[in-house]
Amino acid sequence: MAEYILSKSTYIRGLQCYKSLYLNRFRPYLRDKITEEQLAKFARGHAVGKVAQQLFPGGITMSRPGKSSALKTAQLITEGCPVMYEPCFISNQVIVALDILVNQPDGRYAYEVKSSKALSSVYYNDAFLQYHIIRDSGLKPDKFFLVHRNAEIDLSDSAEIENMFVFTDVSAECESQETIVQGNIDQMLNVLTRDKSPDIQPGKHCMSPYPCDFRGVCWKKISHSEQEMLMGNQ
Secondary structure: OOOOOEEHHHHHHHHHOHHHHHHHHHOHHHOOOOOHHHHHHHHHHHHHHHHHHHHOOOOEEOOOOOHHHHHHHHHHHHOOOOEEEOOEEEEOOEEEEOOEEEEEOOEEEEEEEEOOOOOOHHHHHHHHHHHHHHHHOOOOOOEEEEEEEOOOOOOOOOOOHHHHEEEEEOHHHHHHOHHHHHHHHHHHHHHOOOOOOOOOOOOHHHHOOOOOOOHHHHOOOOOHHHHHHHOOOO
16 A cells, blocks of 8 residues: 555645645644644544544444554455444545545445534535545545534533534535546645745735644744734734
């Protein structure tokens, strides 16, 4: 099985900024310190993902994403495993770990769970990449769903699990984005073969869709007023 260079998170990073992508791989020690808010967000996402597994109980959980996990995933798929949590796929030098894969009566359904109460363009791009890599690795999902929290229902023991989440079928969109996703992958892999980071100046992309964690490096030589403008605090 081929090695991998990109992941879901680095692909999303690359869509935001090639310089951030390059620094993340070759100069990770330059990243800004992670905040308590970010740590809480990661923990919340993990907790919601665990709750969502109750929608399809009794599944097998894959180990940490990597080559061994991808090989185990392929084996379980061949054996017809009904439900898998965090199945791993590697193709095109990209690794992805899906939240839930279910063997439904009419095919394999993929579910990617988000802890937010609405879907953003980032989540769609996440789904597009995963669909592409899963399909390219040999398994074409018959359906791909983005799953997010229902804003009207709290996550609690008193609520019905089915009512806690909203399912959005993005299969058609995923299929329509195949060529674009592969083009993005090719561009990012090319960037990572260069001898130095791309010369990209600070701009609005530094804060969208997420605040970049290399601002401490890239923003060193711009004034405080320019930084405030980029952060939208004019």
